[in-house]
Amino acid sequence: MSKIIMNRRQLLTTAAAAAGGVSTFFGPWKHNRVLAAASDKPIKIGFTSDASGQYANSGASDRRGMMMAIAEFNEKGGVLGRKIETTHIDTETTPATGSRVAERMISREEVGFMVGAVSSGVANAISQVAQKYGVIYLNTNSSSPTESGKNCHRVKFVWDGNGSNFAQAAVKNAISAYGKKWMLLTNDYGWGHDTAAATKKLLAKYGGTVEDEFLVPQGTRDFSSALLKIQQASPNVVAAAVGGDDQKAMRQQVAQLGMGEKPAWINNQQDWPDVYGLPIENLFGVFGTTWYYKLDLPGVDDFVKRYQAMYPDTKMRVPGNVFYNGYMATKNLLAAIERAGTTNNIAVIKELEGHKMSAADRMQHHDAYIDPVTHQVQQTIYLATGNTGTSDKDDMFKILSNSSPDEVKDEGAPGACALESYDATPTFDA
Amino acid sequence: MTQLAPHIFNGLTLGLLFALIALGFMLIVGVMEVINLAHGSLFALGAYFALTLIGMDPIADTGFGQWWLGLPLAPRYIAALMFAPVLAGGIGMLLELCLRRTYGKAPLYGLLLTFGAGIVIEEIIRLGWGTGEQYLQVPQAINGATFFLGSIYSKYKFFAAGFSVFAILGVWAFLEKTPYGAIIKAGAHDSEMVRALGYDLSKLRLLVFGFGAALAGLAGIVMVPIWGLRPHVGIDVVIPAFLIIALGGVGSFWGAVFASILVGLTVGVTGAYASAWSMMSMYVLLILVLGFRARGLFGRASALEN
Numbered sequence: 001m002s003k004i005i006m007n008r009r010q011l012l013t014t015a016a017a018a019a020g021g022v023s024t025f026f027g028p029w030k031h032n033r034v035l036a037a038a039s040d041k042p043i044k045i046g047f048t049s050d051a052s053g054q055y056a057n058s059g060a061s062d063r064r065g066m067m068m069a070i071a072e073f074n075e076k077g078g079v080l081g082r083k084i085e086t087t088h089i090d091t092e093t094t095p096a097t098g099s100r101v102a103e104r105m106i107s108r109e110e111v112g113f114m115v116g117a118v119s120s121g122v123a124n125a126i127s128q129v130a131q132k133y134g135v136i137y138l139n140t141n142s143s144s145p146t147e148s149g150k151n152c153h154r155v156k157f158v159w160d161g162n163g164s165n166f167a168q169a170a171v172k173n174a175i176s177a178y179g180k181k182w183m184l185l186t187n188d189y190g191w192g193h194d195t196a197a198a199t200k201k202l203l204a205k206y207g208g209t210v211e212d213e214f215l216v217p218q219g220t221r222d223f224s225s226a227l228l229k230i231q232q233a234s235p236n237v238v239a240a241a242v243g244g245d246d247q248k249a250m251r252q253q254v255a256q257l258g259m260g261e262k263p264a265w266i267n268n269q270q271d272w273p274d275v276y277g278l279p280i281e282n283l284f285g286v287f288g289t290t291w292y293y294k295l296d297l298p299g300v301d302d303f304v305k306r307y308q309a310m311y312p313d314t315k316m317r318v319p320g321n322v323f324y325n326g327y328m329a330t331k332n333l334l335a336a337i338e339r340a341g342t343t344n345n346i347a348v349i350k351e352l353e354g355h356k357m358s359a360a361d362r363m364q365h366h367d368a369y370i371d372p373v374t375h376q377v378q379q380t381i382y383l384a385t386g387n388t389g390t391s392d393k394d395d396m397f398k399i400l401s402n403s404s405p406d407e408v409k410d411e412g413a414p415g416a417c418a419l420e421s422y423d424a425t426p427t428f429d430a
Numbered sequence: 431m432t433q434l435a436p437h438i439f440n441g442l443t444l445g446l447l448f449a450l451i452a453l454g455f456m457l458i459v460g461v462m463e464v465i466n467l468a469h470g471s472l473f474a475l476g477a478y479f480a481l482t483l484i485g486m487d488p489i490a491d492t493g494f495g496q497w498w499l500g501l502p503l504a505p506r507y508i509a510a511l512m513f514a515p516v517l518a519g520g521i522g523m524l525l526e527l528c529l530r531r532t533y534g535k536a537p538l539y540g541l542l543l544t545f546g547a548g549i550v551i552e553e554i555i556r557l558g559w560g561t562g563e564q565y566l567q568v569p570q571a572i573n574g575a576t577f578f579l580g581s582i583y584s585k586y587k588f589f590a591a592g593f594s595v596f597a598i599l600g601v602w603a604f605l606e607k608t609p610y611g612a613i614i615k616a617g618a619h620d621s622e623m624v625r626a627l628g629y630d631l632s633k634l635r636l637l638v639f640g641f642g643a644a645l646a647g648l649a650g651i652v653m654v655p656i657w658g659l660r661p662h663v664g665i666d667v668v669i670p671a672f673l674i675i676a677l678g679g680v681g682s683f684w685g686a687v688f689a690s691i692l693v694g695l696t697v698g699v700t701g702a703y704a705s706a707w708s709m710m711s712m713y714v715l716l717i718l719v720l721g722f723r724a725r726g727l728f729g730r731a732s733a734l735e736n
Contacts, residue, residue, distance in 0.1 A: 056662065057561045188706050215706035221657045221666050222447075224440045224587070225701025225708065231581055232433060248563055248658040256584045256656075257575045278565050315560045 042085040043078070043343060043430055045070065045330075046111035048101055048126050048137075053093025054244040055118035058273045058322045062141050063088065065319070065326025066115050068310050073334045080337065087111060091122050093244075098122035102129035102137075111135070112343055112430020115330055118271075118322070119244075120144030120191045127156040134345050134426030136352075138329040141322050143269055144191035145198060148376035149416035154425045155345070157352055158376040159329040160321075163195025163241060164410035166268045166288035169381040169403045171202040171239075174286065178264040179236025184213040185226060185250075187242045192216070195241035195268050198412070211235050220246050223253045230263065239266045240285075248274055251282040260284025270384070272320020275396065283386030283396060290379060291324040291364065292397050299363045318394045328362060343430040346422055366404040374413040378405035436581040437702040438695065443583075443591040445694020448670060449687050450594035450652060453601055454645030455671040460681040461618045461638050465537070467544040468525060469646050469671060470664025471551035472518050476647020477654040477663070478559050479514035481566050504569040514651055515644040521551070522643020526636050533635075548664070555661040564659040566651070590652050597648065598687055605683065614638055618681075670712065677716050679729025689727060 047066055050059030070084045078084055087109050089101045098121075105111045106129065113136045117123035120142040130137035131153040138157050139147055145164045147156075182203055186196040192215075200210055211233050214226045230238055242250050247267070254260050265285025275283055293304050307319040319327075336351040337343055353372040359380070362368050368379035380402050387398040455469045466472075482488070484506045489495040498506065525547050532539035572589040575582045605611035617624045617634050625631055650664070657663060674693060678685030693712045701708035719727060 052662065054662075057563065057660070060561055217706060217709040219666065219709055222444055222697070222701075224444065224584075225437060225698055225705065228436050228440060228581055229702060229705075232436075245658065245660065248660070249656070252658050253584065253656060256573065256586055257582050259575075259582070274563065277562055282565075315562055 040082060042083045043080075043113075043337070044085045044087065044109065044111045045333075046105035046109060046114045047086055047088035047116045048091050048098065048105065048114050048122075049088065049116035049140075049326075050093045050118055050122070051088075051090035055093045058118045058141065058271055059091070059093075059116070061273045061316065061320065061322040062116050062118060062326040064307075064311060064314070065140070065323040065328075066330040068307065068323075069327045069330035069334065071310065072306075072331070079334050080341065080343070084334065091116075091126070093119050093122060095119075095121040095125035098125035099129055102126040102135075106130075106133045106135055112345075113333060114138070115333065116140055116326065117142045120147055121189065123147055123156075124151045124190075127151065127153045130155045131420060131425070134428060136333070136345055136348055138333055140325045140329045141271070142191070143195075145194045145410055145413060146190055146416075148371070148374040148410070149194075149413045152374055152413075152417035152419055154349060154375075154420040154422070156375055157329070157370060158374075159325045160377075161269065161288065161290050161379060161381050161408070162376065162410055162413075163191060163268055164198035164412065165381050165408040167195060167198040167202055167239075168408040168410075169288055169383055169401070170266050170268075170286060171199060171208070172206050173383075173401075174237055174239075174264065174266050175203070175206050175208045180208045181211050181236045182208050183211050183230060183233050183235035183238050183263075185230075185238055185240040185242055186213055186215055187246060188215040188217045191243060192241045196239075198410070199239050199241070199268075201412075208237075216242055216246060216250075218246060221249045223250045226250075227253065227257060227259060230259070235263050237264045237266055238285075239268070241268045243269075243271075244274070248278075251275070251278070251284070255279070255281045255284065270397075271322050273316065273322055276316050276320065277393075280386050280388055280396060286383055286385050286400065289321045289382050289384055289397065291321045292382065292384065292399055293318040293320065294395055294397070295363065295365075295399065297363050297365070298360060303363060324363075332357065344427065345430065346425065346427045349422075349425075365402045368405060371413075373419075374410075374417045375419070376410070376413065378409060380404065381408045434699070434702070436579055437699050439579060440583075441695035441698025442691060443587055443694070444698050445691030446591040446594040446598075447587075447653065447656075448674060448694050449690035450590070450597055450649045451667050452671040452674040452686055452690055453597060454642040454649065455668075456675050456678075456683070456686045457601065457645060458639060458642035459675055460683070460686075461614055462635060463537075463618075464529065464540050464639075465544070465672070466639075466642065467541060467668060468548035468551060469544075469642075470667040471548040471555075472522055472643045472646040472664070473650035473653070473667045474555060474659075474661065474664040475521060475551055475650070476514050476518040476644075477566060477650035477659050478555055478564075479517045479647065480510035480651040481559070481564055481659065483510040483514055484567060502569075503567055504571065507567070507569050511648070511651055515647040518647025518650070519640040519644030522646070523636050523640040525643070526639035529639070530632070530635075548668075552661050552664070559661070561661060566654050566659050568655045584656075586655055590656065593652055597645070601645070602683060610637075673712060673716050675726075677719055677726055679726030681730065682726070682728035685726060685728025692727075 049062045091098045091101050115138040117139045118141045123139040123142040127137050136155050141160050143160045143162045145162045148158045184196050186192040267285050267287040270287035336348050340347040340351045355370045357368045359367050364380040366380045382402050383400045384397040458466045486495045486498050572586050574585050576585045674689045678689030696711045696715050697708050700711035
C-alpha cells in the first residue's frame with residue numbers, strides 16, 4: 001500500500017486549486033463565475049413582485065406583463081437558443097421580505113436576473129442584495145425619485161416615471177390653471193417625501209406657495225382630519241402624493257364629500273390596478289401615467305388584443321400602466337441579452353445603459369432611452385383625468401397632455417446617483 | 431376653538447366607528463377568552479358577502495337575478511346588512527368547531543389556529559372575488575356630503591356612527607337584558623356551574639363565536655364604503671380592535687366603548703395638529719394608560735393586585 005505524503009506547501013496549493021475549481025460552479029455571487037451552462041440550459045428569471053400586502057393587486061398585474069413578454073420570446077425559441085424559465089416568490093410589500101426573497105432567488109433558485117417591484121422600499125431592499133451578487137434587477141413599477149437617485153445601483157434599471165417626472169409634468173400648468181396657493185398631502189415615507197420635495201422645488205421655481213403640508217402615515221384609512229384641514233386652509237390646489245391602499249381610501253372619502261372638483265387635485269401618479277372598476281367619481285383631479293390602453297398609436301390595439309388572448313379570465317379586461325411597465329422592462333432585458341450575444345451580466349448592463357427605444361416600439365408619443373447615469377428610463381409622461389364622457393366602463397382615463405422625456409427630466413437624480421463601478425460589480429454568466 | 435371643534439366632533443364619530451370594529455372581537459375575547467385573529471378576515475368576508483348579495487353576480491342572468499337587480503339599491507342594501515353578517519356568523523361557527531380542540535390548552539394554540547384561519551379566509555376571498563379593488567354601493571340617501579358646524583362631513587360617516595351606536599346598544603341589551611346574555615356571562619364566569627344547571631356549554635360557545643363573527647361581518651359592511659374593499663382590508667382591523675380591548679380592560683363592555691371613543695378623539699385631534707403622529711398616537715395612548723394601569727381603564731383587578 002503506497003503512502004501519499006504531502007508537505008504543507010503542496011497541501012495549501014492543492015486546497016486552493018480545489019477551492020478555486022469548485023467555486024467556479026457555485027452561485028452567481030462569485031466573481032468571474034462561469035456557470036456550468038450548456039447552451040440549451042434555460043435562462044432563469046426571478047419575479048420579485050408582491051402577491052400580498054398593499055400592492056398585491058398591482059404585483060399581479062406587473063407579473064402578467066413580465067409573463068407575456070417571456071411567452072412571446074419563448075414562442076420564438078427563447079433567447080440565444082435558450083428557453084426562459086421563471087420563478088416567483090411573494091415579496092409581501094415588505095422591504096425585509098424583499099431582501100430575503102432576493103437572497104433566496106440568487107443563492108438557492110440560482111436566477112440570472114430579477115424583475116419586479118411596485119413599492120420603492122421593497123425595490124431598494126432587493127437591489128442592495130442584487131448589487132452584492134451582481135444580478136441585474138429591473139425595478140418595473142416603483143416611482144420614488146431615490147430609486148434612480150441616491151439608491152441607484154449598477155445592476156438596477158428603473159422603468160417607471162418617478163415622482164419628480166410627474167410633478168414636472170403637472171406643477172407649472174396647474175399653477176397657471178388653478179392658482180398659486182397649494183396644500184400638500186404627503187404619504188409619510190420615502191416616495192411621498194421625495195415626491196413632495198420635487199413638488200415644493202417646482203412651486204418655488206414657478207411662484208407657487210405651500211400653505212400647509214399634511215403628512216399621511218402609511219396605513220391611514222380615515223382621511224377626515226386631512227379633509228377638514230383642507231376645508232380650513234381652502235387652497236387652490238391639493239397636491240397628493242398618497243399611494244396604494246391609502247390612496248384608495250382617500251379617493252373614496254374625497255368623492256363621498258364631493259370635494260374632487262374644488263379645490264383642484266393633482267395626484268402625482270395613478271396606477272391602473274388601483275382604480276380599475278371603481279366609480280368614475282373616485283377618479284377626480286389630474287394625475288400622471290406612463291401609458292394608457294386607448295392611446296391612439298400604432299400597436300396599442302394589437303397589444304391589448306394579445307393581453308386579452310393571454311389572460312381571457314382576468315377581471316381586468318384591459319392592460320394598464322403597471323402591466324405595460326412589467327412587459328416593457330422584461331422585453332427590453334431579453335432583447336439586450338440577444339444584442340449582447342451573451343448572458344454575462346456586465347455585457348448585458350452595458351447593452352442596457354444608454355439604450356434608445358423608439359416611440360413606435362414603446363407605443364408612446366416620444367422616443368425613450370435608458371439614462372446611463374441614473375439607469376432610469378426617460379420616457380413620455382402623460383397627464384390624465386377621469387373620463388366622464390363615455391359609457392365604456394374600461395375607458396376610465398381621459399388623456400390631457402403628453403410631455404417628452406427632456407421636458408420632465410428629474411434634474412436632481414444625476415447628482416444624487418453614484419453607480420458602482422463595473423469592477424466593483426461581481427460578474428457572471430447566467 | 432372654531433378650528434378645533436370640527437376635529438373633536440370628527441374624533442367622536444371616528445371613535446364610534448372604532449367601537450363597531452372592536453365589538454365582535456371584544457365579545458369573543460371577553461366571554462370566551464379567545465383572541466380571534468381571524469376577526470379581520472371575517473370583517474372582510476362580511477363585506478364581500480354583502481357585495482354579492484347586492485349585485486347577485488353569480489346569478490345575475492337568471493330570472494330572480496334580474497328581478498333582484500331591478501329593485502332599488504336601498505332594499506338590496508338593507509337585505510345585505512341583515513343577511514351578510516349571518517353568513518359571516520356561519521363561517522365563524524365553522525371556525526369555532528375547529529377551535530374546540532384548543533380549549534383548555536395554552537392560548538397559543540387558539541392564536542395560531544385563528545391566525546391560520548384568517549389567512550385561509552383571505553385567500554378564499556382572493557379566489558372567489560378576485561384580487562382587485564371593489565366598490566360596495568350605498569343608497570343615495572346616505573351618500574354624499576352634509577354641512578355641520580360650518581364644515582362639510584360625509585353623510586355616510588354619520589350613518590355609520592349612528593349605526594355603531596345602535597349596534598353597541600343592541601349587543602349591550604342582548605348581554606344584559608336577555609336570559610341568553612345571562613347564560614353566556616355565567617358560562618364565562620363559572621362554566622362548571624352552567625353545565626350543572628343543564629345548559630349545553632358547547633352550543634353556548636358556538637353561539638357566542640358566531641355572534642362575534644357576525645358582528646365582525648357587520649362592521650365590514652358598514653366600514654368598507656369609507657375604507658374601500660380589497661381582500662386584505664381586514665388587516666387594518668385586528669390591531670386597533672386588540673388595542674381597544676387592552677386599553678378598555680379585557681372583559682369590560684363599556685370599557686371597550688369608552689376606549690374606542692378615546693382612541694377616536696386622540697387620532698382625530700392628533701391628525702389635525704401633528705398628522706404624522708395620528709396613527710402612532712393610539713399606541714402612545716396605550717403605553718401611557720397601561721404604564722399606569724396595567725389592567726386597562728375598566729379592567730378588573732387581578733388576584734395579584736389584591
